[in-house]
Amino acid sequence: MSDLVLTRHQGAPGLTALAGYEQVGGYRSLRRAIEMGPEAIAAEVKASGLRGRGGAAFPTATKWSFLPKDSFPRYLCVNADESEPGCFKDRVLMEEYPHQLLEGVLIAAFALQVNHAFIYIRGEYRSQRELLERAVQEARQAGYGGPNVLGSGWDCELMVHGGAGAYICGEETALLDSLEGRRGQPRLKPPFPAVKGLYGQPTVVNNVETLSNLPFIVAEGGARYAALGTEASPGTRLFCVSGHVERPGTFEVPMGKTTFRDLLEMAGGVWRGRQFKAMQPGGGSMQILGPQHLDLPLDFKAVADAGSSLGAGALVIMDDSTCLVNVAMRLVDFYRHESCGKCVPCREGTYFESELMHRLEAGLATKAELTNLADICANMDGRCFCPLGDTATWFVMSAYRMFPEEFESHCGAGRCPVREPLAVAV
Amino acid sequence: MSAPVAVWGESLELPCPVGGEGGGVAEASSSGVALSGSTLARIREMEAKYPSSRSAVLPALWAVQDELGYLPPWTIEVVAGELKLLPGDVEAVASFYSMYFNHKPGRHVVQVCRNVSCGLRGSDELLGHLQRALGLDAEGNTPDGAFTIEGTVECLGACGGAPMMQVDRYSYENLTPQTALEVLEKIRAEMPAGTGSK
Numbered sequence: 123m124s125d126l127v128l129t130r131h132q133g134a135p136g137l138t139a140l141a142g143y144e145q146v147g148g149y150r151s152l153r154r155a156i157e158m159g160p161e162a163i164a165a166e167v168k169a170s171g172l173r174g175r176g177g178a179a180f181p182t183a184t185k186w187s188f189l190p191k192d193s194f195p196r197y198l199c200v201n202a203d204e205s206e207p208g209c210f211k212d213r214v215l216m217e218e219y220p221h222q223l224l225e226g227v228l229i230a231a232f233a234l235q236v237n238h239a240f241i242y243i244r245g246e247y248r249s250q251r252e253l254l255e256r257a258v259q260e261a262r263q264a265g266y267g268g269p270n271v272l273g274s275g276w277d278c279e280l281m282v283h284g285g286a287g288a289y290i291c292g293e294e295t296a297l298l299d300s301l302e303g304r305r306g307q308p309r310l311k312p313p314f315p316a317v318k319g320l321y322g323q324p325t326v327v328n329n330v331e332t333l334s335n336l337p338f339i340v341a342e343g344g345a346r347y348a349a350l351g352t353e354a355s356p357g358t359r360l361f362c363v364s365g366h367v368e369r370p371g372t373f374e375v376p377m378g379k380t381t382f383r384d385l386l387e388m389a390g391g392v393w394r395g396r397q398f399k400a401m402q403p404g405g406g407s408m409q410i411l412g413p414q415h416l417d418l419p420l421d422f423k424a425v426a427d428a429g430s431s432l433g434a435g436a437l438v439i440m441d442d443s444t445c446l447v448n449v450a451m452r453l454v455d456f457y458r459h460e461s462c463g464k465c466v467p468c469r470e471g472t473y474f475e476s477e478l479m480h481r482l483e484a485g486l487a488t489k490a491e492l493t494n495l496a497d498i499c500a501n502m503d504g505r506c507f508c509p510l511g512d513t514a515t516w517f518v519m520s521a522y523r524m525f526p527e528e529f530e531s532h533c534g535a536g537r538c539p540v541r542e543p544l545a546v547a548v
Numbered sequence: 549m550s551a552p553v554a555v556w557g558e559s560l561e562l563p564c565p566v567g568g569e570g571g572g573v574a575e576a577s578s579s580g581v582a583l584s585g586s587t588l589a590r591i592r593e594m595e596a597k598y599p600s601s602r603s604a605v606l607p608a609l610w611a612v613q614d615e616l617g618y619l620p621p622w623t624i625e626v627v628a629g630e631l632k633l634l635p636g637d638v639e640a641v642a643s644f645y646s647m648y649f650n651h652k653p654g655r656h657v658v659q660v661c662r663n664v665s666c667g668l669r670g671s672d673e674l675l676g677h678l679q680r681a682l683g684l685d686a687e688g689n690t691p692d693g694a695f696t697i698e699g700t701v702e703c704l705g706a707c708g709g710a711p712m713m714q715v716d717r718y719s720y721e722n723l724t725p726q727t728a729l730e731v732l733e734k735i736r737a738e739m740p741a742g743t744g745s746k
């Protein structure tokens with residue numbers, strides 16, 4: 123048996139269609155799950171040690187257990203908003219294994235006794251949205267979705283809901299507001315969605331990758347899934363490797379047993395024969411790591427101890443020609459653009475950050491202004507309404523701490539000393 | 549904005565003047581422009597599908613934009629009327645999300661990703677080349693109205709193919725400044741552009 127979960131059917135013909143997925147045993151787990159009943163499914167998920175793949179790594183079984191026992195209707199929302207910079211794994215899971223996702227959604231919906239599941243997909247993924255809509259139609263026609271699923275008496279409507287361009291809608295409460303037909307702005311927690319979510323009812327929000335693991339967990343058992351990784355970091359995970367590597371792509375690897383260096387090698391190593399300079403391990407929101415961290419395992423705690431996080435599973439590699447001021451400026455611009463404007467520290471802070479980073483990149487900032495950067499970030503981190511504002515400071519501050527000379531050498535240089543800035547304005 | 553602003557409550561129910569597929573009733577603006585019957589049918593179908601009709605706002609705005617290419621102010625009124633909301637509620641949504649347009653864009657919308665992974669592999673050079681070669685105006689439009697080029701977009705989830713651009717719904721990956729321009733020239737000439745992933 124191979125040690126893959128999410129991509130174990132890779133290469134099988136016609137997987138995006140129902141018939142192809144059934145050929146590889148598709149939807150047998152759903153049948154089995156219905157026989158097992160909600161409690162037994164939850165027990166397997168618990169045994170699997172599965173932790174959310176959307177970024178926060180919250181244990182899935184624990185999240186499910188927060189739903190109040192006798193409050194109905196309940197909802198399941200699938201987070202397919204994937205817009206973390208550097209992240210493209212959910213796209214692969216939807217494009218190549220759409221029925222595996224739907225089967226996972228249906229298993230979760232049954233386990234949670236939900237009659238309405240929504241897949242919230244970012245607006246830019248228009249083709250993927252239509253692909254999922256077709257898959258939902260097929261699943262319904264085959265009796266896997268809709269009324270009286272597989273004759274069990276349980277009804278489950280699946281709806282694919284398209285966003286329209288807003289990174290913040292990946293944050294679970296903003297996602298709920300967006301799904302309710304409002305501006306996507308985060309809600310105050312508590313109450314958490316498990317208690318008061320969509321339409322004020324108990325709701326579970328889970329990531330695409332998280333749920334795509336369920337068909338395997340039901341088929342093979344939670345213990346077998348867990349054993350693929352280590353005790354502290356169970357299972358496998360789909361990592362996206364991009365940036366300065368020879369062969370960027372997604373790689374499913376066992377957690378805990380694989381290192382960053384292994385991933386870098388799978389992606390063909392640093393491109394053009396250049397040297398490794400730094401990496402961002404969890405997507406745009408996470409802190410920078412250096413060459414001294416390459417041999418760390420993909421383990422939640424090991425990466426946290428190094429001052430960063432595996433976040434959404436995106437590894438961005440930067441070679442020795444990279445200007446980190448330039449990279450940080452790009453990220454800060456992104457957060458400025460995506461700040462939802464609800465709270466002042468983030469709305470104003472990202473603006474100050476971005477103005478300053480542009481001056482720094484152009485070699486116009488003074489050393490005193492650079493000191494301001496730390497002040498601005500200190501006034502944001504921990505003071506924002508939602509994590510977007512906090513994370514808008516993490517890369518830039520960690521890069522400044524790891525490469526202070528690089529930031530300082532920009533001051534008064536009249537240009538980027540690492541890489542000539544290009545005049546581009548759109 | 550080009551279309552005149554309709555006043556709340558003024559939207560008319562007229563027989564569909566353009567005979568849209570749905571063949572039903574069309575909503576019209578005070579200037580006589582109307583949504584097709586099929587767009588209205590889509591909105592009504594969405595409204596019925598969700599547990600709360602307000603949830604149909606985003607899909608309804610998509611339906612309108614699919615037909616007209618953008619959201620003229622009078623369509624906000626029509627959507628609000630259909631979903632029994634205040635125009636302000638719909639306008640608040642339309643103005644929040646970056647993919648809804650309040651101006652008519654070029655025939656094709658081109659999103660050039662300049663986030664980290666694309667930036668590391670040359671997206672700025674790519675965008676600079678397109679700007680110079682296509683003679684874009686300040687809003688990123690080509691003079692012939694074929695393209696609107698956007699350079700401030702989110703990471704488009706194709707970092708494995710960086711640098712990339714998305715033209716309408718199609719993703720073009722592993723580009724160079726030259727191949728990006730070639731793709732656009734082919735699309736302009738309505739030839740199959742080939743290298744798109746979807």
Ligand SMILES: Cc1cc2nc3c(=O)[nH]c(=O)nc-3n(C[C@H](O)[C@H](O)[C@H](O)COP(=O)(O)O)c2cc1C
Pocket residue numbers: 173174175176177178179180182185201202203204205206289290291292293294295327328329330332333508509510
């Ligand atoms: C600003 C922000 C953006 C987020 N974007 C996403 C996203 O695109 N996809 C996702 O699954 N989770 C995203 N999350 C995390 C979600 O809030 C939530 O934790 C997750 O969907 C829960 O699913 P999981 O437990 O299966 O990981 C984001 C969080 C924040 C604060």
Ligand code: SF4
Pocket residue numbers: 290308460461462463464465466468469506507508509510511512
């Ligand atoms: S931190 Fe930023 S994104 Fe989050 S609520 Fe405040 S303004 Fe909105």
Ligand code: FES
Pocket residue numbers: 207208209661662663664665666667703704705706707708710712
């Ligand atoms: S950084 Fe360009 S697609 Fe992700």
